[in-house]
Amino acid sequence: MLTFEQKLAILDSYPQLERKNVSLGRVNYHYEESQHDKKTVAYHLHPNGNGYVFAGLLRGYEADDKGFVNIRDYSESELRSLLDASITSLSIYIPDAPVASKRKKKTAAAADSLWTNDEGHTLTLKLEDDLWYVYADLNLEMAFETLEEAKEYLAEEGFTAQE
Numbered sequence: 001m002l003t004f005e006q007k008l009a010i011l012d013s014y015p016q017l018e019r020k021n022v023s024l025g026r027v028n029y030h031y032e033e034s035q036h037d038k039k040t041v042a043y044h045l046h047p048n049g050n051g052y053v054f055a056g057l058l059r060g061y062e063a064d065d066k067g068f069v070n071i072r073d074y075s076e077s078e079l080r081s082l083l084d085a086s087i088t089s090l091s092i093y094i095p096d097a098p099v100a101s102k103r104k105k106k107t108a109a110a111a112d113s114l115w116t117n118d119e120g121h122t123l124t125l126k127l128e129d130d131l132w133y134v135y136a137d138l139n140l141e142m143a144f145e146t147l148e149e150a151k152e153y154l155a156e157e158g159f160t161a162q163e
Contacts, residue, residue, distance in 0.1 A: 001049060001072065001073050001074075002049075002074065002075070002076060002079065003049065004045065004046065004047045004048070004049060006076070007045055007049075007051060007071070007079065008027065008045065010076060010079055010080065010083070011027075011029050011042055011045070011083070014029075014083060014087070016031060016033060016087065017029040017030065017031055017041055017042070017087075018030045018031075018032055020140070021140065022044070022131075022140065022143055023142070023143045024046070025046065025047050026044045026045060026046050027042070027044075027045045028040055028042060028043055028044065028045070028129070029041050029042035029045075031087055031090050031091075033091065034090040034091070035090065035091060035092060036057075036090055038054060038056065038067070038090065038129075039090075039128075039129070040054060040128075040129045041053060041054050041083065041086050041087060041090070042054075042083075043068055043129065049072050050070070050072050051070075051071050051072065052064075052068035052069060052070055052071060053068065053069050053071050053079070053082050053083060053086055054067055054068055054069075054086050054090070055067060055068065055069045055082065055085070055086060055089075056068070057086075057089035057090070058085050058086065058089055061082070066130065069082065112124065112125070112126050112127075113125045113161055113162065114161070114162040115154050115159035115160060115161055115162065116159060116160065116162060117157070117158045117159045117160075118158065121136075121159075122136075123135065123136055123141065123154065123159055124136075125150055125151075125154065127147075131143050131144065131145060132144040132145070132146065132147055132149070132150040134150060134153070134154065
């Protein structure tokens with residue numbers, strides 16, 4: 001089994017992937033050039049060794065409902081092979097290709113919103129990969145599983161939604 005650091009080093013070796021640190025020490029990698037709505041290639045890599053790679057457009061992998069494969073026990077060659085296939089699958093547009101997702105897609109208008117406080121600070125609330133992220137400029141502040149949790153947090157911190 002590869003260590004967390006080894007998995008990060010492998011993923012960092014792919015210049016087309018963008019690293020995004022998320023909550024609880026976890027790390028995601030996005031492929032911004034994706035031809036699909038799905039941009040996350042690696043999801044919730046964790047210091048305990050757990051993590052997932054997107055295989056929702058691939059055959060021959062046992063993926064969950066969101067299209068992710070658990071890579072906890074993958075070797076370097078297995079991980080690189082899956083990453084190469086995942087990136088390739090996201091690079092090619094196939095009309096009506098079924099990207100696995102358990103949740104219904106939210107509208108773009110609901111997915112991005114600006115929030116301000118009395119001091120003039122602005123935060124952005126965004127839906128990405130089935131999670132709600134709160135950003136201060138480009139810096140990730142918090143992540144939530146539901147819109148309700150995110151709104152509650154913002155209200156508690158003194159922020160209100162911009163109309």
